[in-house]
Amino acid sequence: MHYESPVREPLILGDKSYHDITVDVAKPIETTAPKSWWIAISISLVMFLWGVGCILYTIGVGIGTWGLNKTVGWAWDITNFVWWVGIGHAGTLISAVLLLFRQKWRMSINRSAEAMTIFAVIQAALFPGIHMGRIWLAYFVFPIPNTFGSLWVNFNSPLLWDVFAISTYFSVSVVFWYVGLIPDFAMLRDRAVKPVVKHIYSILSFGWGGKAKHWQRFEEVSLILAGLATPLVLSVHTIVSMDFATSVIPGWHTTIFPPYFVAGAIFSGFAMVQTLLIIMRKMFKMEDYITIQHIEMMNIIIMITGSIVGIAYITELFIAWYSGVEYEQYAFLNRATGPYWWAYWSMMTCNVFSPQFMWFKKLRTNLVFTFIISIVVNIGMWFERFVIIVTSLHRDYLPSSWSMFSPTFVDIGIFIGTIGFFFVLFLLYARSFPVIAQAELKTILKSSGENYKKLREKGHGHH
Amino acid sequence: MFEFTSKEKLFSMVLMAVGIIALVIGFTSAPSSVEDIAHHADGHAYVGDMQFTEGLGGGDGHAEHMLHQMQNRPWAALFHNAFFFLAIGLGALFFLAIQYVANVGWSVVLNRIMEAMGLWLVFPAIVIILVMIAGGMHMHHLWHWMEPGIMDKGSDNYDAIIAGKQAYLNFGFFVFRSLVYVAGWVWAIKLIRKNSLLEDNAADLSIYKKQIRIGAIFTVFFAVTSSMAAWDWIMSIDTHWFSTLFGWYTFAGIFVSALASMALITVYLKSKGYLEEVNENHLHDLGKFTFAFSIFWTYLWFSQYMLIWYSNIPEEVTYYMQRFDEYKAATITAIVLNFLVPFLLILPRESKRNMGLVAMAAIIVLVGHWIDSFVMIMPGTVGPHFGLGWAEVGGFFFFLGFAIYVIFTNLSKAPLIQKNHPVLQESKYFHQ
Numbered sequence: 062m063h064y065e066s067p068v069r070e071p072l073i074l075g076d077k078s079y080h081d082i083t084v085d086v087a088k089p090i091e092t093t094a095p096k097s098w099w100i101a102i103s104i105s106l107v108m109f110l111w112g113v114g115c116i117l118y119t120i121g122v123g124i125g126t127w128g129l130n131k132t133v134g135w136a137w138d139i140t141n142f143v144w145w146v147g148i149g150h151a152g153t154l155i156s157a158v159l160l161l162f163r164q165k166w167r168m169s170i171n172r173s174a175e176a177m178t179i180f181a182v183i184q185a186a187l188f189p190g191i192h193m194g195r196i197w198l199a200y201f202v203f204p205i206p207n208t209f210g211s212l213w214v215n216f217n218s219p220l221l222w223d224v225f226a227i228s229t230y231f232s233v234s235v236v237f238w239y240v241g242l243i244p245d246f247a248m249l250r251d252r253a254v255k256p257v258v259k260h261i262y263s264i265l266s267f268g269w270g271g272k273a274k275h276w277q278r279f280e281e282v283s284l285i286l287a288g289l290a291t292p293l294v295l296s297v298h299t300i301v302s303m304d305f306a307t308s309v310i311p312g313w314h315t316t317i318f319p320p321y322f323v324a325g326a327i328f329s330g331f332a333m334v335q336t337l338l339i340i341m342r343k344m345f346k347m348e349d350y351i352t353i354q355h356i357e358m359m360n361i362i363i364m365i366t367g368s369i370v371g372i373a374y375i376t377e378l379f380i381a382w383y384s385g386v387e388y389e390q391y392a393f394l395n396r397a398t399g400p401y402w403w404a405y406w407s408m409m410t411c412n413v414f415s416p417q418f419m420w421f422k423k424l425r426t427n428l429v430f431t432f433i434i435s436i437v438v439n440i441g442m443w444f445e446r447f448v449i450i451v452t453s454l455h456r457d458y459l460p461s462s463w464s465m466f467s468p469t470f471v472d473i474g475i476f477i478g479t480i481g482f483f484f485v486l487f488l489l490y491a492r493s494f495p496v497i498a499q500a501e502l503k504t505i506l507k508s509s510g511e512n513y514k515k516l517r518e519k520g521h522g523h524h
Numbered sequence: 525m526f527e528f529t530s531k532e533k534l535f536s537m538v539l540m541a542v543g544i545i546a547l548v549i550g551f552t553s554a555p556s557s558v559e560d561i562a563h564h565a566d567g568h569a570y571v572g573d574m575q576f577t578e579g580l581g582g583g584d585g586h587a588e589h590m591l592h593q594m595q596n597r598p599w600a601a602l603f604h605n606a607f608f609f610l611a612i613g614l615g616a617l618f619f620l621a622i623q624y625v626a627n628v629g630w631s632v633v634l635n636r637i638m639e640a641m642g643l644w645l646v647f648p649a650i651v652i653i654l655v656m657i658a659g660g661m662h663m664h665h666l667w668h669w670m671e672p673g674i675m676d677k678g679s680d681n682y683d684a685i686i687a688g689k690q691a692y693l694n695f696g697f698f699v700f701r702s703l704v705y706v707a708g709w710v711w712a713i714k715l716i717r718k719n720s721l722l723e724d725n726a727a728d729l730s731i732y733k734k735q736i737r738i739g740a741i742f743t744v745f746f747a748v749t750s751s752m753a754a755w756d757w758i759m760s761i762d763t764h765w766f767s768t769l770f771g772w773y774t775f776a777g778i779f780v781s782a783l784a785s786m787a788l789i790t791v792y793l794k795s796k797g798y799l800e801e802v803n804e805n806h807l808h809d810l811g812k813f814t815f816a817f818s819i820f821w822t823y824l825w826f827s828q829y830m831l832i833w834y835s836n837i838p839e840e841v842t843y844y845m846q847r848f849d850e851y852k853a854a855t856i857t858a859i860v861l862n863f864l865v866p867f868l869l870i871l872p873r874e875s876k877r878n879m880g881l882v883a884m885a886a887i888i889v890l891v892g893h894w895i896d897s898f899v900m901i902m903p904g905t906v907g908p909h910f911g912l913g914w915a916e917v918g919g920f921f922f923f924l925g926f927a928i929y930v931i932f933t934n935l936s937k938a939p940l941i942q943k944n945h946p947v948l949q950e951s952k953y954f955h956q
Contacts, residue, residue, distance in 0.1 A: 064949060064950055064953040065950065066629065066946055066947040066949060066950050067946075068627075068729070068946045068947060069627075161812075163630075163956075292819075295823065299823075299827065303830075303831070306831050306835075307831060307834045307835060308835070309835050309837060314831070314835050314837070315768045315769075315831075316767045316768050316769035316770075316827060316828045316831050316832065317767075317768035317769045317772065318768075318827075318831070319769075319823075319824075319827040319831075320769070320772055320823075320824065320827065368744075368747070369747075372747055372748065372751070373768075376751060376768050376771065377768055380766050380767070380768045383689055383692060383755075383766055384766040384839070385684075385685040385688040385689065385764075386839065
């Protein structure tokens with residue numbers, strides 16, 4: 062069996078048996094929803110419907126309903142897109158990269174983090190779609206043979222690479238997520254009392270029988286998918302960064318963008334996982350599985366990635382000065398002291414300074430503080446994209462066309478709508494899917510469960 | 525206990541001696557004046573291509589520039605090898621620090637190897653600082669911005685762009701910064717080593733906790749200084765050029781060189797019958813790390829190259845034009861050795877568990893990164909006058925022998941495996 066040093070903290074608290082885990086994970090699905098769930102989904106639905114209205118208005122009237130102008134042709138739409146894609150990074154990082162690094166603590170959080178990834182990527186994909194104006198021609202983004210003459214995608218454009226990167230990422234994430242779900246769906250199937258529910262979970266679990274051969278194939282597929290998903294964690298935001306960095310716009314064209322965007326994406330993704338899980342563990346009483354140690358680990362990742370992002374900000378500033386290029390220097394001076402200074406300093410405060418609190422164990426194990434910081438980071442990462450996109454565009458090479466951007470109610474409405482949509486999906490998921498990968502979690506009960514750890518200590522005492 | 529045999533000692537000393545002799549030949553055969561160049565057969569017909577040489581006017585300047593590049597060659601070779609071998613120690617120290625910070629279990633049986641490698645870094649660092657001081661005394665021209673008059677308005681060779689960097693690129697601050705970097709690195713490894721030895725006789729966790737703290741402090745310090753050292757020592761060679769990714773790109777090379785060396789030393793010690801506790805599972809992980817960071821290096825190489833190529837901005841793209849013109853063979857060889865070979869060789873699980881194949885991959889990756897740092901340093905210092913001559917080979921032999929001597933001596937000074945590391949048992953019972 063896997064040996065674990067006594068210095069390691071338990072990952073499953075309380076006196077749990079395998080059956081207890083089954084019962085605890087199935088409970089949110091088998092019981093009626095708590096009141097807090099109904100309140101949350103009602104608010105989310107209203108936000109979502111408001112967003113749907115604004116999207117329909119945009120499609121009906123046109124992009125003119127947004128605050129864009131001749132100079133700032135990209136603003137909230139692409140900011141929101143990048144923000145959502147970034148959030149979508151934590152799921153795959155947790156399930157694939159942490160799997161490769163043998164981080165057992167991922168088992169309590171990977172399922173929900175992956176769900177979050179999928180729901181976030183759906184929000185992201187909305188924005189390029191509606192920004193096209195004629196959404197009924199959205200299939201034009203794919204290189205499909207057509208009869209419209211010489212219209213064809215541009216393979217030199219990073220926007221097209223984005224289409225490939227994100228659709229690949231989405232597909233692999235869904236498959237990865239689903240494969241992990243199969244034994245858990247089977248568990249729900251076996252427990253279901255109502256025939257209709259039993260039938261649904263039976264279809265969803267693909268006839269899983271829990272045979273040794275099933276497990277062997279399951280593990281093999283998981284490992285292969287982890288290997289495939291790992292480069293995808295890097296490639297998606299790398300290519301998103303190239304949407305900007307291949308240009309010749311000061312503030313956009315900088316070589317550090319690919320790894321720095323990836324670090325920022327992981328940063329914001331973990332912040333969102335933190336936000337969701339702190340609510341969920343309370344709502345569904347999962348405190349024994351998503352422990353303070355789990356929260357602490359995620360806070361440490363937030364601190365590290367936040368600091369990496371901070372180093373990248375400072376590197377950009379320094380190199381802009383060092384380059385001696387007037388436009389580069391002005392772009393950064395304008396960011397920090399120009400009309401959008403407040404956005405820049407919000408970004409700096411939220412992303413670079415606030416995670417530094419996590420150096421203190423007291424703070425990173427404090428739930429309320431963690432929750433606040435997770436929201437602060439989410440806000441900060443939105444501002445980061447806004448700063449990169451709008452401040453670089455609004456004062457371009459031609460001072461005569463300098464301008465400002467201000468969002469209309471439609472811009473704001475669509476953004477709020479995606480937040481609503483995201484939470485609707487997540488809340489529905491939380492009531493119908495096993496929110497913890499219980500089959501996987503059971504594999505560490507004997508090595509990392511609190512009761513078994515205590516038993517071992519006692520055993521040692523007798524020698 | 526590891527024993528540094530007299531045979532191994534002799535081998536390392538012979539390497540050093542051969543290296544020093546070759547270096548001396550390299551230094552003495554460099555031309556001392558413009559007239560001297562004519563006598564140099566290896567001054568292989570100067571490529572009359574001025575597009576990459578920076579802002580030189582008439583014929584005299586032209587010849588002098590060529591002279592400087594040829595005079596730079598032994599210095600550049602010394603600096604290049606010092607940097608490459610520094611990377612091995614520095615990368616190992618960073619890896620060791622991370623093992624503590626992240627409470628890693630599997631690697632504990634390898635910690636003493638990392639300590640021995642980390643302790644080596646002070647020697648190449650001293651050489652680098654000496655080369656810097658020699659530059660300040662105008663004994664060579666590795667760093668173009670050190671030229672007298674280049675930042676003085678009204679001087680013949682005044683360069684406005686370089687003058688704009690004076691606040692950062694001036695000799696005093698430059699040397700001071702480097703001293704700070706090196707002092708911090710040396711402080712960290714000395715302290716980690718001291719605690720590690722103390723822990724062998726300790727009974728509680730206090731030293732382990734101390735190590736975690738030192739590891740965390742070092743990691744932060746390294747995150748800043750590794751980038752700054754890369755800007756100072758290497759990026760400022762091509763003084764006009766700049767790239768925000770450069771620091772991280774250099775880090776990737778440093779790190780993977782250290783990982784490959786670590787794998788190589790482990791395999792060597794195993795082959796001599798040491799490190800009983802280390803088995804194919806540990807080797808597998810070393811292989812995975814070497815593989816993963818080879819891919820990571822490639823990712824950063826591609827990111828930097830592709831964005832500069834795509835945007836095609838004159839102040840940036842000249843850097844790669846030179847590397848794909850005069851240095852084409854070396855540039856492409858580096859990519860093949862650092863990406864393609866490890867990718868194909870150690871992707872399969874079985875090859876990562878095979879000592880011979882891991883050692884082979886490690887050697888190839890090390891050669892690849894020696895070439896990569898060559899391509900980073902040479903174009904801006906010796907231009908078209910590069911080659912694989914006395915100084916380059918001599919520098920390599922000298923540092924190789926020196927590194928073997930120091931690292932093996934360090935290994936022989938303490939038991940090869942720590943005694944009271946709290947997660948040592950995880951490493952011993954590690955399987956995958």
